[in-house]
Amino acid sequence: MALETTLILFKPDAVSKSLVGTVLARFETEGFKIRGLKMMALSDEILAEHYSHIADKPFFPDVRSFMQETPVIALALEGEGVIGKVRDLLGPTDSKEAAPGTIRGDFGDKEGDAKMRNVCHASDGPEAAAAELKRFFNDGEVF
Template identity: 85%
Template sequence: MALETTLILFKPDAVAKRLVGTVLSRFENEGFKINGIKKLFLTDELLADHYSHIADKPFFPSVRDFMQETPVIALALEGEDVISRVRDLLGPTDSKAAAPGTIRGDFGDKEGDAKMRNVCHASDSTEAAAAEIKRFFKDGEVF
């Protein structure tokens, strides 16, 4: 097992539904350690950088609009194999396909866009986590 740090973004649906504390407690109950946490509004520039792999797609404006509905909560979370374990806790990206007991299965949107309104973003690799943490946290904000 490797000690890792991952980035979690509590998306606007989680913020609007007041699910941040509930979901955060699931992460803490797994033994993960909070190394950084903050609330921020995602600018067009930050979203274009974060979603650079889809920024040229016709659906990107709807992603941007959703991610700017409310401020988000950025979380740097540390633990043994935290990247894969968090992704298991979240369940599949599509909340409609997520099993009960997973975060997305319990709290994700089942009626609308279940792939976007799915509570949290989580890094998918150590390389992505390093880049994403650097993107959302300034020096001295992750402990």
């Protein structure tokens, strides 16, 4: 398996529920290495770019509002096959469908919008990871 670096965003629900350390520990337990970590408030511009695939949908204002409820934590995580492994650890995007033992199954919203309030965003492939890392980290911030 190839050594990869991926982007994880700890969403506002993870931040407000104080889950960042717990979830980060799960990633580190798997042997992944932190290569960059920072807290940031997301602007309308960065959200429009990050969610360009849904920016024209009627529900996008709700996504933008949610992602601006608190600052988020951006994480650059490195490891062998990290992109797929992280997505497996997270479980399905819809927390209601995520099995116990997955991050979303254990901590995601089961009552409300389980597709949005699902603890973390993770890059879905190498090309997305490269673009997303550049979007959320400046030169010199990923080690």
